[in-house]
Amino acid sequence: MTGKRPGYFDENSEPISARIATGLHKIGLAMKQQSWQQANGAGLSATQGQILATLVANGPLTGKELSERLGVTLPTISDSVRVLVEKALVTRSADPRHPRASLLTPTATGASLGARARSWPEFMADAVADLSPEEQRAFFAGIVKMIRMLQEQGLVPVTGMCVTCTHFRPNVRPGTSPHHCAFVDAPLSSEQLRVDCPEHELAAESARREVWEQFMRRA
Template sequence: MDPRQRAAGIAMALLRLARAAEAEAREQGQAEGLTPAQAAVLRFAAKTRPDMATPGQLARLLGVRPPTAVGIVNPLVERGLIERRPHPFDGRQSVLALTAAGWEAWGRLERWQAGLEETLAALPPAELAAFEAVLAKVVAAEVRAGRLVVSAPCAGCVHFRPGAHPGSDRPHHCALIDRALGAAEAAMECPEHTPAAG
């Protein structure tokens, strides 16, 4: 088969998977009375490192202008699912955080991806590892091309310095923001994640 035809077939399969996942997420969101964008805000607040969960980073991740992001967040604040908190290090900014009710709603929403995870987990380990490696290359290329913004944990980021502060309760370091990080923070997603070369 011609490589371009094969690539077109794979791209179509990925798009179908994305549409199916989006439809399921939309259905779960509707059950919670949320739009897809509002569900994305809950995910952002649940998974993003607290010092990076700013409205500006949310807008960047959603691919919208900051006023649009604020318009998506405000109804969630009014419903008591999201709250704005002072930024832990920058008094000029605020961060978005889930309330107790927001965590409950996110827990129900998060179940939508369980079916896809089960399908992937059923693959033989070697196939799953190969799929992960290839998918990582595709995602990295799309990020470089500016067509995709990806949040990811600190590991593998060009700015991450693991174990830079041995013996500390915040043993890691982020060179981008010049700040020590605890293990739990480093395991959360960061919208500024920049994959290290290689």
């Protein structure tokens, strides 16, 4: 009895993990290119556009808070903010929470550019909308796990996501909405998890690990 001969692609394919990584790289390049085109059109660098978009989404922040949220070094943020202030797109004011820090607030023109910058990933949302609901759920679950792994390696900022938030209570009830947000005191399902929540408060490192383990028990 002879076994089935392996097909050409059984013997000549990279592992699916490698092809996913290549696919993500291509998507990353498309996003980067789009961001540059949009930013250049507005006379901004991509980082300056991201700063305005973050201030529009989150309200006034300090340079340090921007650095943590964007995963960009403080000197790079300071350089970009200096240019934004010179262009009258951002103003500085005293931060009542930290006497030695400045709060950065977009001016009306800065806010309108920031709102435009926030819509940059829309071309990506259109592409994702073409996936079936089941594909979107699987994709989202994979994205949350990948971002969490990259956060562990210090490659992605640890902000904005439920799974690193002090208010997140994973798998605390049965059913389709097993998680709980203590900030708004409401249940949420795995597909409702936030990845860019303005109310996010970073949990301590040990608590983050515990929450992730608890989350993964049913993920």
